[in-house]
Amino acid sequence: MNENELEDKIWKNADSLINMTKLHKKVGGDKKRCFDKINDMVRTSQLKSVDEGKEIKIVRIGTVYQAEFERVLAYQLNMLEAYRREFDKFKKPMFYTDESVIHTEPPLPMDESKIGQRVFVDWKKYKIVEEIEIWKTKSKQVIKTLEWMEKQQRAFFDIIIRTNLQRSLGLIIASVAETRIKKCEDAIDYHFEKLLSDNPEDVHAIRQFYQFKDQL
Secondary structure (H helix, E strand, C coil), X not given: CCHXXXXXXXXXXXXXXXXXXXXXXHHCCCHHHHHHHHHHHHHXXXXXXXXXXXXXXXXXXXXXXXXXXXXXXXXXXXXXXXHHHHHHHCCCXXXXXXXXXXXXXXXXXXCXXXXXXXXCCCHHHCEEEEEXXXXXXXXXXXXXXXXXXXXXXXXXXXXHHHHHHHHHCCCCCHHHHHHHHHHHHHHHXXXXXXXXXXXXXXXXXXXXXXXXXXXX
């Protein structure tokens, strides 16, 4: 099962307090992968953990009530702010570039047998129409922090999805749903505006991370 299917099964089977082992038995699949996803969902406020004596149990978080929605929203905002503060600790600039990808007219011919080798190109026959710098960092922690932010950002989209579902089921009225969705969208917009304005030397690299993160 893919990530979305795993998340859905965990969510559906956590409607009441249940320990992680029993929850995994209901969900199925790889135990470590299931536990990792449960922990991710706790961190992104889809589930919460409850201490019951010596045992920790899991239950999904319902955000039908306004107070619960506001609590979840505030938690996510605080987490994103904490990750931005982590960025403040890194030496600037965090990224460098020493290579690029070029697009030409006409397109350069591709020869799979020569990938990774230096090849002769008669540049008189080609016009460079675009050059895209490839940004890299020597710090694994920079990438980890961006990946943590990415997971936290997805939590806002999960809230939006659940809000639309609650509206469809008639659990909340349309105006409440629209207000909540707007708050989530504003939170995401503010986060990116703040992240980029606080790191002007790394703006292009951060944008590239979200477009082509595997190239960093």
